[in-house]
Amino acid sequence: MSAQPIPGRVTAAAEGEVVVFVIGMRINRWRAVRHWLPTLRAMPRMLKELSRDRDSGLLGYRTLAGGPRELTVIQYWESREKLLAYASDPGKEHRPAWAAFNRRVRGSEGSVGIWHETYLVPAGSYESIYVGMPAYGLGAAHGVEPVALRGERAKERLASA
Structure with missing residues (x-):
């Protein structure tokens, strides 16, 4: 991901x-x-493994700190099938990490919490705009194009997504 802002909208x-x-x-x-x-x-470890494997389905991610206690990773995937395949593959990092977490959590008395949410967003139900930003979020995962190709207003971009 380039740290240089992309000119224009x-x-x-x-x-x-x-x-x-x-x-x-x-x-x-x-x-x-x-x-x-x-x-x-x-x-x-999981993000490194996924990033090295172009066929994994992970298109991009962003790590966010929610204060000193919380960490969040937003991931963009090629398909739900590839996301689920990675999660269930015993030969990849996720399954052993999940099993180890479940073993540790039994005696942890709530010392650490984890959560996840999966969103399957249909075509026409998302839009984005980036002004003076490097490639970011959905734009970093899928690439960017001039706003004019999809519409100058959010309503127009939603109709064309």
């Missing part, structure tokens, strides 16, 4: 359905490092 060049997966963790008990640190370390 652009929009995401996404076509068809968009798959957005949001996942996060929350540290509930700072002193219970043995419960939350492995969870914190697992996500970068």
Whole structure:
């Protein structure tokens, strides 16, 4: 991803359905490092694995800190099938990390929390605009194009998505 702002007004060049997966963790008990640190370390390994494999289906992601206790990753996927295939593949990082988390959480008394949300957004139900920004979010995942190709107003872009 380029750190240079893209001149002018652009929009995401996404076509068809968009798959957005949001996942996060929350540290509930700072002193219970043995419960939350492995969870914190697992996500970068998964993202690295997915980023190296062009066929994985992960198009892009953005990591956000929600204060000192929370971390969120927004992911954009090629399809729901590829997202679900990765989640269930025993040969990839996710399955062992999920199993280890479940073992640790039994005795953790709520020391760490995790959550995720999956959004399957149909064509015509999303739009975007980026002004003075580098490629970001949906635009980083799918590429960008001039706003004029999809419409100058959000209403027009929603109709053409």
